[in-house]
Amino acid sequence: MKYIDKDTIEDIALGAALLGTGGGGDPYVGKLMALQAIEEHGPVQLIDPEDVPDDALIVPTAMMGAPTVLIEKIPSGEEIFRAFEGLKSYLNRDIYATVPIEAGGVNSMIPIAVAAQLGLPLIDCDGMGRAFPELQMVTYHLYDISATPMMIADEKGNVLMLKTIDNVWTERLARNATVEMGASVMISIYPMTGKELKKAAIRNIVTFSAKIGKAIRNSRSSNKNPVDVCLEATGGIELFRGKITDVSRKTEGGFVRGEALLEGVEDYSGQNMKVQFQNENLIAIKNGKVVATVPDLICIVNLETAMPVTTERLKYGSRVAVLGIPCDEKWRTPRGIETVGPRYFGYDVDYVPVKELARK
Amino acid sequence: MKYIDKDTIEDIALGAALLGTGGGGDPYVGKLMALQAIEEHGPVQLIDPEDVPDDALIVPTAMMGAPTVLIEKIPSGEEIFRAFEGLKSYLNRDIYATVPIEAGGVNSMIPIAVAAQLGLPLIDCDGMGRAFPELQMVTYHLYDISATPMMIADEKGNVLMLKTIDNVWTERLARNATVEMGASVMISIYPMTGKELKKAAIRNIVTFSAKIGKAIRNSRSSNKNPVDVCLEATGGIELFRGKITDVSRKTEGGFVRGEALLEGVEDYSGQNMKVQFQNENLIAIKNGKVVATVPDLICIVNLETAMPVTTERLKYGSRVAVLGIPCDEKWRTPRGIETVGPRYFGYDVDYVPVKELARK
Numbered sequence: 030m031k032y033i034d035k036d037t038i039e040d041i042a043l044g045a046a047l048l049g050t051g052g053g054g055d056p057y058v059g060k061l062m063a064l065q066a067i068e069e070h071g072p073v074q075l076i077d078p079e080d081v082p083d084d085a086l087i088v089p090t091a092m093m094g095a096p097t098v099l100i101e102k103i104p105s106g107e108e109i110f111r112a113f114e115g116l117k118s119y120l121n122r123d124i125y126a127t128v129p130i131e132a133g134g135v136n137s138m139i140p141i142a143v144a145a146q147l148g149l150p151l152i153d154c155d156g157m158g159r160a161f162p163e164l165q166m167v168t169y170h171l172y173d174i175s176a177t178p179m180m181i182a183d184e185k186g187n188v189l190m191l192k193t194i195d196n197v198w199t200e201r202l203a204r205n206a207t208v209e210m211g212a213s214v215m216i217s218i219y220p221m222t223g224k225e226l227k228k229a230a231i232r233n234i235v236t237f238s239a240k241i242g243k244a245i246r247n248s249r250s251s252n253k254n255p256v257d258v259c260l261e262a263t264g265g266i267e268l269f270r271g272k273i274t275d276v277s278r279k280t281e282g283g284f285v286r287g288e289a290l291l292e293g294v295e296d297y298s299g300q301n302m303k304v305q306f307q308n309e310n311l312i313a314i315k316n317g318k319v320v321a322t323v324p325d326l327i328c329i330v331n332l333e334t335a336m337p338v339t340t341e342r343l344k345y346g347s348r349v350a351v352l353g354i355p356c357d358e359k360w361r362t363p364r365g366i367e368t369v370g371p372r373y374f375g376y377d378v379d380y381v382p383v384k385e386l387a388r389k
Numbered sequence: 390m391k392y393i394d395k396d397t398i399e400d401i402a403l404g405a406a407l408l409g410t411g412g413g414g415d416p417y418v419g420k421l422m423a424l425q426a427i428e429e430h431g432p433v434q435l436i437d438p439e440d441v442p443d444d445a446l447i448v449p450t451a452m453m454g455a456p457t458v459l460i461e462k463i464p465s466g467e468e469i470f471r472a473f474e475g476l477k478s479y480l481n482r483d484i485y486a487t488v489p490i491e492a493g494g495v496n497s498m499i500p501i502a503v504a505a506q507l508g509l510p511l512i513d514c515d516g517m518g519r520a521f522p523e524l525q526m527v528t529y530h531l532y533d534i535s536a537t538p539m540m541i542a543d544e545k546g547n548v549l550m551l552k553t554i555d556n557v558w559t560e561r562l563a564r565n566a567t568v569e570m571g572a573s574v575m576i577s578i579y580p581m582t583g584k585e586l587k588k589a590a591i592r593n594i595v596t597f598s599a600k601i602g603k604a605i606r607n608s609r610s611s612n613k614n615p616v617d618v619c620l621e622a623t624g625g626i627e628l629f630r631g632k633i634t635d636v637s638r639k640t641e642g643g644f645v646r647g648e649a650l651l652e653g654v655e656d657y658s659g660q661n662m663k664v665q666f667q668n669e670n671l672i673a674i675k676n677g678k679v680v681a682t683v684p685d686l687i688c689i690v691n692l693e694t695a696m697p698v699t700t701e702r703l704k705y706g707s708r709v710a711v712l713g714i715p716c717d718e719k720w721r722t723p724r725g726i727e728t729v730g731p732r733y734f735g736y737d738v739d740y741v742p743v744k745e746l747a748r749k
Contacts, residue, residue, distance in 0.1 A: 115552075119479065187558055190550035192475075198547055202569055209565040 032072040033141055033151065033235070038063050040242030043337070045129075045137030047241055047259070048234070048354075050326045051340040052309035053133010053160035054092055062106065063138040066145035073141055074150040076126065078230055081152060081223035085125035088116055088220045089156065090143045091136045093164070093181070093203065094213035095280045095308070106142075108182040109215040113143055115180040115188050116217045126150045128226070130167060130218065131157040132234055134339060139215070154230035156219065158357040159326050162284055162308035164203060165196035166369045168359045169219045172229035179203065179218040183210040208283040231357045245335045255335035256350045263328075265354035266387055268313055268320050269302040270295050270332060276343045284308050289329070289343045291351070302351060304329065306340045311374050313351055321353040322371040324360035325383040328352045353383035392432040393501055393511065393595070398423050400602030403697070405489075405497030407601055407619070408594070408714075410686045411700040412669035413493010413520035414452055422466070423498040426505035433501055434510040436486065438590055441512060441583035445485035448476055448580045449516065450503045451496045453524070453541070453563065454573035455640045455668070466502075468542035469575040473503055475540040475548050476577045486510045488586070490527060490578065491517040492594055494699060499575070514590035516579065518717040519686050522644055522668040524563060525556035526729045528719045529579045532589035539563065539578040543570040568643040591717045605695045615695035616710045623688075625714035626747055628673055628680050629662040630655050630692060636703045644668050649689070649703045651711070662711060664689065666700045671734050673711055681713040682731040684720035685743040688712045713743035 033041065038060055046056040067073065081087065090113055117124050126149050127140045144151040156167030164176055176199040181189040189206050193199045199218075207214050221229075241262045248258040260267060271291035278287035286307050293300035303314045310327035313320050321327050329338045332348040359365055361382070367373065370380040393401065398420060406416040427433065441447065450473055477484050486509050487500045504511040516527030524536055536559040541549040549566050553559045559578075567574050581589075601622045608618040620627060631651035638647035646667050653660035663674045670687035673680050681687050689698045692708040719725055721742070727733065730740040 185558070186554040187562065188552040189562065190552075192548040192550075194546040198545070202547065202549060202566060205565060205569040206562060209562055 031075060033067070033075050034072040035064060035067055037239050038067065038138070038141065040239040040246060041137055041235060042134055042242065043245055044238030044241030045132040046134035046339065047263070047328050047330065047337040048158070048238060048326065049131070049133030049160040049337070049339065050309045050328050051306050052162060053131055053137070054135020055339055055341065056134030056337070059135035059138030063141040063145070066142035070145040070148070073144040075153050075235055076150045078152055078154050078227050078232060081126065081226060083222060083224040085223040086120065086122050086220060087126055087128055087152065087223060087226050088113065088124045088217050089128050089130040090140045090215070090217050091130045092139055092213065093216045094207045094283055095285045108184050109139055109143055110146065111188050112180040112182040112215045112217040113147070115182065115190065116178060116220060119178055119180070119190060120220060124149065125223070126152050128152040128230070129155040129234065131155055131160040132238060133160040136160065137235070137238055151235065152226065153235045154226065154232050155234040156230060158231035158234055160309050161369055164200040164218065167219065168231055169221065169229045170196050170368060171359060171362070171364050172225065174219055174221050174225050174229055176219050178220065179216060181206055181210070181214050181216050183214045204283045212280065212283055231359065248335065256330060256332065259330060259335040260352060263352070263354045265326070265328070265352045266384060267350060268353045269293065269315055269351040270297050271302055271349065273343060273345055273347045273349060276345060278340065278343070285340055287340070291349070294348060304351060307374065308340065310340070312371060312376055313353070319378055320386055321383045322376065322378060322380055323374065324356040324365060324369045324380070326354035326356060328354060353387070355383060391435060393427070393435050394432040395424060395427055397599050398427065398501065400599040400606060401497055401595060402494055402602065403605055404598030404601030405492040406494035406699065407623070407688050407690065407697040408518070408598060408686065409491070409493030409520040409697070409699065410669045410688050411666050412522060413491055413497070414495020415699055415701065416494030416697070419495035419498030423501040423505070426502035430505040430508070433504040435513050435595055436510045438512055438514050438587050438592060441486065441586060443582060443584040445583040446480065446482050446580060447486055447488055447512065447583060447586050448473060448484045448577050449488045449490040450500045450575070450577050451490040452499055452573065453576045454567045454643055455645045468544050469499055469503055470506065471548050472540040472542040472575045472577040473507070475542065475550065476538060476580060479538055479540070479550060480580060484509065485583070486512050488512040488590070489515040489594065491515055491520040492598060493520040496520065497595070497598055511595065512586065513595045514586065514592050515594040516590060518591035518594055520669050521729055524560040524578065527579065528591055529581065529589045530556050530728060531719060531722070531724050532585065534579055534581050534585050534589055536579050538580065539576060541566055541570070541574050541576050543574045564643045572640065572643055591719065608695065616690060616692065619690060619695040620712060623712070623714045625686070625688070625712045626744060627710060628713045629653065629675060629711040630657050631662055631709065633703060633705055633707045633709060636705060638700065638703070645700055647700070651709070654708060664711060667734065668700065670700070672731060672736055673713070679738055680746055681743045682736065682738060682740055683734065684716040684725065684729045684740070686714035686716060688714060713747070715743060
């Protein structure tokens with residue numbers, strides 16, 4: 030795939046929503062934004078990180094905040110350009126390309142919309158290989174790339190620039206501003222060189238998302254089970270099949286936090302599962318035993334269609350499968366685990382890779 | 390006075406602390422900052438607004454937050470330059486001079502320190518003629534001058550730039566960031582042209598502060614009553630003399646809010662007064678009757694020395710005089726009253742000039 034056109038948008042949004050592990054925004058909202066931009070400005074060139082000059086300036090773009098809010102407060106479409114162009118003007122340098130910061134229904138799409146509108150290429154990589162709730166939770170951070178200068182823009186027209194002493198302060202100040210600006214804003218962040226990107230990014234996330242999305246979509250017209258297709262495409266394992274019996278969810282501190290309780294169906298009849306989230310799914314506990322934690326991907330999909338269910342769309346009575354997908358190796362390093370492992374989120378458990386847990 | 394030297398610093402800090410009406414920071418902390426800068430870099434040139442070219446770029450500098458915090462969290466001295474130079478670099482223009490945004494023990498001194506260190510002149514005016522707690526409460530705002538681009542810097546090294554749709558959003562986002570950054574930060578704000586300054590500023594505030602400070606200081610060695618000297622220098626009236634019997638004060642939302650209760654002494658024996666504040670004194674109520682409100686100045690001074698008492702230094706048992714000083718005419722316009730009148734602060738009373746109230 031050298032160009033992202035309208036046909037591939039749907040696949041990318043769908044696959045990225047799955048990799049978003051419940052967060053990263055709703056694929057429907059994201060898709061609309063990207064489709065409109067491509068319709069107006071034509072397809073977006075997708076390039077490999079290896080084709081980016083070492084000294085080129087790369088700027089990731091994303092939405093920040095509680096995805097539940099984004100559903101109701103659709104971006105005006107202007108704010109992401111104010112954030113992006115604001116950074117360009119602050120750095121006083123041309124930006125070579127943009128790139129997603131994470132996978133997710135919205136955050137895979139925003140960079141496509143920006144690239145289309147500004148005639149820039151999109152680079153086939155991201156900083157997570159999934160979605161995470163906080164700004165320092167990117168592989169760029171593991172390689173000591175500064176999140177700032179960073180721009181934040183809201184739909185009203187306010188713009189905020191941050192330059193902080195470290196990426197944890199970026200998260201703290203940006204989150205705080207996000208809440209005050211209405212819990213959903215557009216950002217441009219982690220400006221970096223092509224050389225830094227090649228070292229720190231997780232590769233092929235756009236093509237991988239498209240592949241997953243296409244597989245899920247095609248499974249509808251084949252006689253294969255969509256959930257099995259999904260597992261095959263992602264290299265994941267099935268953790269549970271069940272019916273959602275309870276969902277608690279609240280928006281606080283700029284995040285959506287909560288949990289879903291599931292009652293087993295089919296082979297899992299009589300069993301139960303609890304999935305807790307902070308924007309993204311953090312931990313899956315089956316019959317009281319941890320079966321998956323961050324940084325591995327815990328994905329909830331519709332049992333019949335394998336369509337990913339984001340945390341804000343979790344509903345009582347839905348029949349879903351819970352999948353566990355191994356995270357990128359960069360997250361399994363000591364610094365990776367320290368940054369996004371279960372203990373960071375307050376869970377008193379060590380990280381054990383999801384497939385090892387399954388073997389136990 | 391054409392130059393501000395070490396001798397005049399003390400007078401300015403003292404007079405400005407009085408005009409600060411309880412806010413604007415402690416004169417001792419402010420004085421130290423300015424004295425050190427002048428000792429290292431020499432005296433600061435004080436110029437009249439009329440001598441500023443119409444197209445010159447002027448940038449006010451100040452401390453923002455709860456003054457109670459500043460006493461314990463002394464600025465590193467670096468942050469104000471990061472805020473000031475950050476704005477210069479963002480605007481990509483040389484700054485002609487700096488200017489205080491308000492009168493106050495600290496906020497009259499910070500611009501002097503900046504001017505000394507950077508070799509810039511200081512302009513003899515400000516945006517309040519007193520101190521006020523919120524960023525839009527400046528005469529610049531009354532003349533539709535934008536508060537942004539604005540820079541905020543903390544003592545840790547974090548810098549934040551704001552560009553907002555209006556000055557109320559500036560206050561909202563900057564206040565929020567200030568709290569997160571530790572409740573006391575340095576800012577550069579309301580960048581404007583010389584032409585705008587001449588139109589919107591309140592004149593002669595630095596020389597007026599020095600005159601008041603000198604009068605108070607000289608009264609110590611004369612046989613005049615310091616409080617009377619103070620009234621003469623400021624054109625104010627005496628509202629009360631009493632002993633502080635209760636002070637309640639809390640830091641919330643980046644402000645210090647509270648009230649002081651006073652029991653009359655001398656001619657006021659048997660009477661009582663309540664003064665309520667939000668960083669600055671807002672309203673004075675004598676025997677249940679309002680005798681002064683914002684935007685007029687309500688100043689609490691030591692009964693024997695006429696030394697101004699800031700809200701954070703109010704203490705049980707102190708003997709004080711409460712003075713009422715007429716505010717600048719710019720504040721007595723409909724838009725001025727709307728911006729800083731008693732109703733803005735939640736009091737259900739109309740603004741009546743302090744001397745009219747006294748005549749009733």
